Amino acid sequence: MSQVEVVGCTKRYGAIAALDNVSLKFVEGELFGLLGPSGSGKTTLLRAVAGFIDLDHGQVLLDGEDIGPIPVHKRDIGMVFQNYALFPHMTVFDNVAFGLSVRKMPAGEIKSRVDEILGLVRLGGLQERKPKQLSGGQQQRVALARALVTRPKVLLLDEPLGALDKHLREEMQVELRRIQREVGITTIFVTHDQEEAMTLSDRIAIMNQGRIEQLGPPLDVYEHPINRFAAGFLGVANFLEGRVVSVSGNEARIDLKLGGQAVAPADGYRAGDSAVLAVRPEKIGVDAGGRSAGVNQLSGKVIGAVFSGSSTTYRVQVDDQVISVFQQNSTPRRFQPDDPVTLHWSPEHNVPVAP
């Protein structure tokens, strides 16, 4: 098991900084998710660790050693590409054996190593197939086996499940997790899919415009986003703007622009500060009838209701803002467009974020 660290990494393409002074430590054996929109620098960071990109500034350390000058083929990394990049002219066996045969390993040893790893990804018996004859999920497993068979120090995955359909993707998420645990390899993966990032990762970093917006275990980042971008990119968030009127102990009282007041964690606020609170849609309760605005309470009118099996998403017009609300379908009450409703939530669900 190995530890990877990037220090002060910067990479510019013309005027655009793909990476802007990024420093990050990937802990031994963890599954780390780099999450962000396209152009956020997540793939650039992954490719810098792999060695495909020469950084303008900064270092990539593998177990404390600067691997910047080491070319890709000597870095001892395993990488799975977005389109899998299986060699189309080789069989599954030859694809997986490639990394071992370039290391001039004896044929007998190659055979046992390949068989072992194909067993791990549950592809035994398909050795002689060509990649074209495999399903998307099987190709994904071959790519994973090929990257792992050389026992690299770190595994890099570029949008590993992006090309699979939803059902297969969920299955492969579980598989990926299992295989990563079994091998115990430090793994960094890139995704733009927030659900995938939350499901798979021990820790995630949310990236935007070449910087890391927030870093931590998925649950922490989800429950305590520190800024608007992190709150809005990982999950859905409603943003309530207002001004702090008073702070007492660890509670701040905030006048909301939409009317009424919110009681939120003090979070370093002082009276007079402007504040933005993030409230997750599933934390908000919906009651029939529009009451007047109160503390952690808003009234509005339903303008949309989308039923999606286990839950219903309401869009509620409050003043000039639309608030999203998820309601589990365990409650018997259903609302129709134009119904007046009251929204309410607990103080601890007001998460102060940087604007």
Next chain:
Amino acid sequence: MSPRQRQKWAIFGLTGPAYAWLAVTIFLPLSAMLYCSVLDVSPLVPRPASFTLANYAAFFQKSFYLPLTWWSILLGFWTTLFCFLVGYPAAYALAKRVKGRWREALFLLIVLPFWSNALVRIFSWTMVLRQGGFLDMALHSVFPDAPAFNLLFTYPAVVIGLVHSYLPYMILTCYVSLQAIDDSLMEAARSLGAENTTVFRRVVFPLSLPGVISGAVLIFVPVIGSFMEPRILGGAKGATLGMNIEEQFTVTANWPLGAALSFTMLAIVLVIFAVLYPILKRRGVWA
């Protein structure tokens, strides 16, 4: 009309003109030639003809046809080889190294020879290759004491002329197959520990083989039947099967023999491919 039927008609309508054209321009004249090849007198001679296989037998009976054929096949081999040696690196550089507008400009330079008249091109080579020609002058301006230098009417001159004429085919076919290779395949190979030469040997080259093969076929077949370059640049030394066939039609007016020799050559080409095909198929080139 059902969608299925409509599709059938669409296919028919789209391919029909091409097949009709091919039938008229290739099948009919070739059939006429095949018929001609088994006659005992040329259709130009006003005398009733009878059928014979003597024209085909002549190929084996006359002692100079077999060496001539071997000579032509060797010419095809050398021309194809040099086209590959010169063309493949160029195609590789264009497909994998050069990006953007430079690529278009360099491409234009490769296609340019196609736009000039073939005869003019070949005759211009005589001015370069002959004694006192440009090559000779260039050589003597650097080494004044060098012996006289004349390539014209030699075997290399023919190969040079043919390589010049056919090189673009090799570059274009190799370029197409090289360009189709996803860069992530090369990155994957590198990430697995392969250095650049290994990446090329085990991934890039095998995947570009179909382009090399089609280029080779496009070059080899016309070269062994070529007559213009061998005649102008090779003189007496450049005698090929193609030249001999041409003479049967234009000089000795022995059409049946010319036709029979043409079909013999076609048979030889087919035999060569029949031998090579299983080998290439096993290597997965046509998988």
